[in-house]
Amino acid sequence: MHPATPFKAATLHDVARQAGVSPITASRALSNPKLVSENTILKVQAAAQAVGYIPNLLAGGLKSKRSLMVAGLVPTISVAQFLPTVQALTETLADAGYQLILGQTGYDHAREEALINTMISRRADGIVFTGLVHSATARERLRRVGIPVVETWDLSERPIDMLVGFSHLKVGSAIAGYFLGKGWQRVGIATGDDHRGALRREGFLATIGKDVPTAVVPAPSSLALGRRALADLLRQDPKLQAVYCSSDQLAQGVLAEAQARGIRVPQELAVCGFGNADFAAHMQPSLTTVHVDGAAIGRLAAQLVIDRCNDTPIQNPVVDVGFSIIERRSTSLSQA
Amino acid sequence: MHPATPFKAATLHDVARQAGVSPITASRALSNPKLVSENTILKVQAAAQAVGYIPNLLAGGLKSKRSLMVAGLVPTISVAQFLPTVQALTETLADAGYQLILGQTGYDHAREEALINTMISRRADGIVFTGLVHSATARERLRRVGIPVVETWDLSERPIDMLVGFSHLKVGSAIAGYFLGKGWQRVGIATGDDHRGALRREGFLATIGKDVPTAVVPAPSSLALGRRALADLLRQDPKLQAVYCSSDQLAQGVLAEAQARGIRVPQELAVCGFGNADFAAHMQPSLTTVHVDGAAIGRLAAQLVIDRCNDTPIQNPVVDVGFSIIERRSTSLSQA
DNA sequence: CTGTTAGCGCTTTCAA
DNA sequence: TTGAAAGCGCTAACAG
Numbered sequence: 001m002h003p004a005t006p007f008k009a010a011t012l013h014d015v016a017r018q019a020g021v022s023p024i025t026a027s028r029a030l031s032n033p034k035l036v037s038e039n040t041i042l043k044v045q046a047a048a049q050a051v052g053y054i055p056n057l058l059a060g061g062l063k064s065k066r067s068l069m070v071a072g073l074v075p076t077i078s079v080a081q082f083l084p085t086v087q088a089l090t091e092t093l094a095d096a097g098y099q100l101i102l103g104q105t106g107y108d109h110a111r112e113e114a115l116i117n118t119m120i121s122r123r124a125d126g127i128v129f130t131g132l133v134h135s136a137t138a139r140e141r142l143r144r145v146g147i148p149v150v151e152t153w154d155l156s157e158r159p160i161d162m163l164v165g166f167s168h169l170k171v172g173s174a175i176a177g178y179f180l181g182k183g184w185q186r187v188g189i190a191t192g193d194d195h196r197g198a199l200r201r202e203g204f205l206a207t208i209g210k211d212v213p214t215a216v217v218p219a220p221s222s223l224a225l226g227r228r229a230l231a232d233l234l235r236q237d238p239k240l241q242a243v244y245c246s247s248d249q250l251a252q253g254v255l256a257e258a259q260a261r262g263i264r265v266p267q268e269l270a271v272c273g274f275g276n277a278d279f280a281a282h283m284q285p286s287l288t289t290v291h292v293d294g295a296a297i298g299r300l301a302a303q304l305v306i307d308r309c310n311d312t313p314i315q316n317p318v319v320d321v322g323f324s325i326i327e328r329r330s331t332s333l334s335q336a
Numbered sequence: 337m338h339p340a341t342p343f344k345a346a347t348l349h350d351v352a353r354q355a356g357v358s359p360i361t362a363s364r365a366l367s368n369p370k371l372v373s374e375n376t377i378l379k380v381q382a383a384a385q386a387v388g389y390i391p392n393l394l395a396g397g398l399k400s401k402r403s404l405m406v407a408g409l410v411p412t413i414s415v416a417q418f419l420p421t422v423q424a425l426t427e428t429l430a431d432a433g434y435q436l437i438l439g440q441t442g443y444d445h446a447r448e449e450a451l452i453n454t455m456i457s458r459r460a461d462g463i464v465f466t467g468l469v470h471s472a473t474a475r476e477r478l479r480r481v482g483i484p485v486v487e488t489w490d491l492s493e494r495p496i497d498m499l500v501g502f503s504h505l506k507v508g509s510a511i512a513g514y515f516l517g518k519g520w521q522r523v524g525i526a527t528g529d530d531h532r533g534a535l536r537r538e539g540f541l542a543t544i545g546k547d548v549p550t551a552v553v554p555a556p557s558s559l560a561l562g563r564r565a566l567a568d569l570l571r572q573d574p575k576l577q578a579v580y581c582s583s584d585q586l587a588q589g590v591l592a593e594a595q596a597r598g599i600r601v602p603q604e605l606a607v608c609g610f611g612n613a614d615f616a617a618h619m620q621p622s623l624t625t626v627h628v629d630g631a632a633i634g635r636l637a638a639q640l641v642i643d644r645c646n647d648t649p650i651q652n653p654v655v656d657v658g659f660s661i662i663e664r665r666s667t668s669l670s671q672a
Numbered sequence: 673c674t675g676t677t678a679g680c681g682c683t684t685t686c687a688a
Numbered sequence: 689t690t691g692a693a694a695g696c697g698c699t700a701a702c703a704g
Contacts, residue, residue: 057457058398059681063696078419087413102436121393282559395697398680
């Protein structure tokens with residue numbers, strides 16, 4: 001009953017006949033008008049309208065070897081962190097006539113590899129990953145196929161192809177520098193057990209210059225885990241002055257636990273998060289955190305893929321979008 | 337340089353030759369093994385492996401008239417409300433071999449119509465909307481094309497095709513009933529200016545049995561707008577006992593404004609939100625709200641499309657997933 | 673169980 | 689500026 005197109009769709013043939021031209025002329029009139037006379041264009045457009053023509057991109061793509069689709073592979077769409085990236089990606093692509101195919105890897109290598117194959121099967125014109133591709137098999141296959149690839153939200157010495165991200169090492173380092181500038185020496189870390197969190201921790205420790213109390217929690221991080229993390233850290237050092245958290249969710253929990261214990265923030269304990277979530281500015285006290293322009297990452301990634309598809313020379317296949325520390329009340333009384 | 341597939345991909349032909357069978361047999365061995373002898377299957381699989389075969393779904397779809405793609409049209413992906421739906425949709429589809437093409441309508445009719453055309457052009461096997469399709473032109477076109485359509489997150493007397501949602505009228509009515517049950521007569525509404533919010537307000541008023549102070553705020557609703565909304569409502573009735581907010585974000589703002597004015601919640605003012613956002617359970621006080629199973633909506637919608645594509649008889653093309661009021665501290669001292 | 677034939681709807685290439 | 693021929697890579701329909 002519904003294989004997909006139960007109605008007999010009008011084809012370019014029908015349009016051509018209606019317009020009294022050859023199919024190829026009709027094709028050109030609709031998708032490459034420069035090659036056709038004004039008069040013909042009008043005739044064909046009228047004919048297309050008359051027969052209710054809707055082009056079949058599958059057929060076009062088969063011949064032209066361009067699907068006008070780009071794959072976007074995220075761990076899960078519900079990671080709020082990546083939403084502005086996905087949104088900007090989708091928008092920028094749509095403006096250029098491309099659509100995004102969404103794939104959720106679920107942090108699973110096997111699933112990721114399967115999805116990559118699927119996207120190649122669909123002849124996606126490019127693949128954008130939120131994160132790096134870690135599986136060696138997948139990296140190798142992507143390189144061999146030669147499909148445009150953009151990795152994002154991280155830096156790498158050897159990206160598969162193109163990359164838009166920032167240095168998590170530097171983030172950790174910057175936060176440590178910020179803490180040191182405030183004169184806090186007794187500091188701790190509450191971090192998720194993921195790759196990027198580990199990098200930030202590494203940068204943090206390098207700048208602090210010593211090991212510090214650390215609570216590692218499993219992904220996905222949450223308020224509840226943040227509470228437990230602070231309890232853990234206070235056990236390691238009851239006189240902690242400042243905590244860096246690898247996500248704003250975790251920081252939210254740390255703040256809640258501090259409140260429950262009657263520890264004043266920031267007077268007795270300073271807290272810094274990561275991600276600049278919606279709620280960060282509105283917490284009590286408002287949360288100091290690290291902001292990353294996720295929308296810019298999406299826009300830039302989309303543009304890189306589009307440029308590649310158009311053979312536009314690409315100036316910089318690796319873009320560092322940087323980050324910024326947003327100081328709020330949770331680390332500074334002088335902030336609103 | 338990179339039209340899409342710069343490398344010369346192996347085709348089914350190459351696999352067939354390598355295996356010493358005809359192309360169609362190779363095709364069947366890989367995608368419909370029941371029709372082929374065990375021995376042949378093994379030969380073909382080995383051949384596919386050997387030549388590094390990656391099927392071309394574009395070509396298959398052209399012939400078989402099934403693209404194995406389903407369009408998901410959302411206003412914006414960053415509406416947190418719809419995330420569980422999109423996630424479940426993507427997952428359920430992927431498990432059945434379908435991929436989701438994401439489209440963002442941006443609450444714009446023209447854009448929505450353009451996207452629908454695009455998805456038809458791509459021969460999507462189905463379209464899932466978060467919300468109803470309001471443009472008459474679009475509804476008409478979708479009906480004529482006969483493509484499986486699922487509208488969600490709402491009910492309708494005349495869905496285009498299939499529907500998974502719940503009654504916003506009943507939500508409003510249920511909240512009003514809950515307020516009345518608590519003995520609160522001086523109640524108010526803070527609501528967004530959207531269609532569904534208006535329906536809930538209508539249900540609320542019908543059950544309360546009289547008009548009540550209302551503050552309407554423009555979308556997207558936010559904490560800041562919630563603060564202003566409460567100020568507005570208190571101007572209309574300084575002795576307000578309870579407020580229903582059309583989103584948890586709004587409720588967050590109402591709570592913040594109450595706190596700023598020294599109004600105790602729930603003792604002096606009760607507050608109810610909508611959506612059961614992540615943060616609702618963790619606010620101070622925790623927020624009473626309305627929960628909707630967005631993931632179930634996504635799963636069911638995906639299943640409906642899949643069933644349609646497989647000509648599986650559909651028992652119930654309209655599913656009401658209901659909702660539930662989650663009582664927390666913002667309306668009840670006896671809650672944790 | 674396997675093969676032949678034909679063609680999905682479009683666009684590339686070449687020629688007029 | 690327009691057209692004819694050919695075929696992208698795959699699978700439905702039928703025959704063997």
